[in-house]
Amino acid sequence: MDATEPTEELGRTPSTAPHREPLAIPLPRPRMTWDIWGDAASAAHLPAGAKTLLATILPGKAHPVPRRPRAELRLTASRLSDADLTALGAIVGVEHATRDDAARALCLGGKSTPDLLARRLTDPQVAPDAVVSPADHDQTIELLRACSERGIAVVPFGGGTSVVGGVAPDAGAHSSVIALDLERTAALWDLDETSLLATFGAGTTGPQAEELLGARGYTLGHFPQSFRFASIGGFAATRSSGQASRGYGRFDDLVHALRVATPVGDLDLGRAPASAAGPDLRELFLGSEGAFGVLTEVTVRIRPVPAVTEYCAWTFPDFASGAAALRELTQLGIRPTVLRLSDESETKVNAAMGAHFTRMRGCLAIATFEGSDAKHTLAATEAVFAARGAKSRGADPAQSWERGRFNAPALRDTLLDLGVLAETLETATTWAGLEGLKSSVTEALTASLTADGTKPIVMCHISHVYPAGASLYFTVVAALTTDPAAQWGRAKDAASHAILNAGGTITHHHAVGRDHRPYFEEEIGPLGVAVLRAVKATLDPQGIMNPGALVRAAEDG
DSSP: OOTTSOOTTSSOOGGGSOOOOOSBOOOOOOOOOTTSSSOGGGOOOOOTTHHHHHHHHOOSOOOOOOOOOGGGOOBOOOOOOHHHHHHHHHHHOGGGEEOOHHHHHTTSOOOSHHHHHHHHHOSSBOOOSEEEOOSSHHHHHHHHHHHHHHTEEEEEESSOOOSSSTTOOOOTTSSEEEEEEOGGGOOEEEEETTTTEEEEETTOBHHHHHHHHHTTTEEOOOOOTTTTTOBHHHHHHTTOOOTTHHHHOOHHHHEEEEEEEETTEEEEEOOSSSOOSSSOTHHHHTTOTTSSOEEEEEEEEOEEOOSOEEEEEEEESSHHHHHHHHHHHHHTTOOOSEEEEEOHHHHHHHHHTTOSOOSOOSEEEEEEEESTTHHHHHHHHHHHHHHTTOEEEESHHHHHHHHTTTOHHHHHHHHHHHTEEEEEEEEEEETTTHHHHHHHHHHHHHHHHOBTTBOOEEEEEEOOEETTEEEEEEEEEEEOOSSHHHHHHHHHHHHHHHHHHTTOOSOSSSOOTTTSHHHHHHHHHHHHHHHHHHHHHHHOTTOOBSTTSSSOOGGGO
16 A cells, blocks of 8 residues: 555544543633733733833834734635535534634634734734534544545644744645634543543643642643643644753653544554654654644643742853853753743843842842752752852742743733834754854844844843753844834744754744744755655645644645
C-alpha cells in the first residue's frame, strides 16, 4: 500500500470501543473576547509610572489604533454549504454545528500583534465558515473523516491564545474551513492516584484542570502566561512551557499518553513510563499544532499540592553574572520551582512603571521553592547566588510577580489604544551561545524599530533553564507608525533571521504556527521538511488539517 494513500483500515474504528463516562466535568470556562487578549474582566490598566515611560518613546504625534465597536463587526460570509452543515450537525448535534456570526467571531484566530491589529483594522474579519463542537474523541474522528471526504479544512481551536498564527481560519486549497471548537471535550476522564496520572479531555483549560485536580489534592503545575484561557490539548500541541518549568518541567515532560484522532484513524500512544519499542510516536504529535490530527485526550503526570512555598529575589550587578549564577545552579542540580532573571532594561522598566519593586539597579532574579525541602533549596540557591555577587531583596518581589504573572498580555491592547507597540518573542540556545544570541536579537529589534530618532525599548529575561542552556524572552516597546502591521512584520523578520544566524531555535515555547514556518523550515532543513510532509500525507492525505500551520502540504511547494 502506498504510504500516501491510506485506507480506512489504518487505526481503530471508535464505534467498537466501550462507552465511557468522565469522572468529572468542569464548570464552563470564560471565553476570550473577539478582539483583545482575555475577557471583559481581563482589561488591563496601565500601572503607575507608565505615562513617564511612554513619554520617552512617543515624541510628537502618536498613531493610536482604537478598538472597533462590537456593533461594527462584520465577518466574511460563510462558504459552508447547507448539505455540509447538515452532515456535520448529524455527528455532533445540530445545535453544535453553526454558521452563526456570534460563534464564528469567537474563533477568528489567535492573539498576536498582527491578530490584534487585524481585529481593529480589517473589515470584514476573516472568519471560519462554521464552528463545530464535538463532545469527545469518537465524534471528533467522525468529523475528521467527514471533512476529509467533503474537502472541508479543519482548524482545531482550544483557548485561542496562539501568538504565532497557529489557529487562523485558513482554508488552504479547500473551499471552506471550520473551527473545531474543543470546549465540550473538557473533562477529567481518569485519575490514577497510584501512578500519579490524570487523563483530561483536550478542551480542558488550565484553570479547569487545576480546579478538578485541586479538589482531590493534586496539581499539574503548568502555569504559562496563557494559563487562564489555554487548553490542555493546546499545551501539548504547541510544546508549551510554564513559568514553573524548572520545578515541574515543560508540558511535553509531563505528557504520559495521548489519544489522537486523524482523518484516517485514531492512535493511542504511551502505555509505560519508558519504552524501547521503536521511535516514540508521541513526539510526532507533541508540537504538531493540529497539522496531523487532533489531540482529543492527554494523560499527564501530576503531583500532590505542595504544603510549603518559599519566595526570594536577588539583584545581580549585570546580566552576565546573573546568567552565570543560573547556569551554575542548574548544572549543580539545584531546582527552584520558578527561576527567572531580568536584564538591566527589564529591571529598570518594571521599576519605572511602579511594579513589584522600586529603586533597584542591576538585574533582578526571582525564584520560588515548593515542598518539604523548600527552605533547603532556597539556602542552596542563596549560597550560589551570593558567590556571584547577588544581593538578597527578600520575598516581596517574587510574591508580587506571582500575583500579576498572567496580566502582561492584556497590556498590549491598552497600549495599542495609545499608539504604542508592545510585543514579545522568544528563543533558546546553549549557555555558550547565550550572550551572542541576546546581543544579536537586541540589535536587530533596535535597528528595525528605530524611527524619527526614537529608539524602542528592548527587554529580555531568562525564564526556562537547562543544564546545557536557557531560553531568552524578549519584550519590545515602540511608538506605532502609520502602518503598524508592516512595522512589526519587518521587526519580527529581522529578529527571526538574527536568531537563526546566531544559532538559536526559532521558538522555545510559542510554537511554529504560520508566522514562524519559513524560519522553522530553514532550521530543520529540506530533509526535515520532507519528513514532516510525509507524515502529513499519511495521516491527512487530503490536507484538511490546519492548512498552512507548521508545514506546508507537498502540493503547496
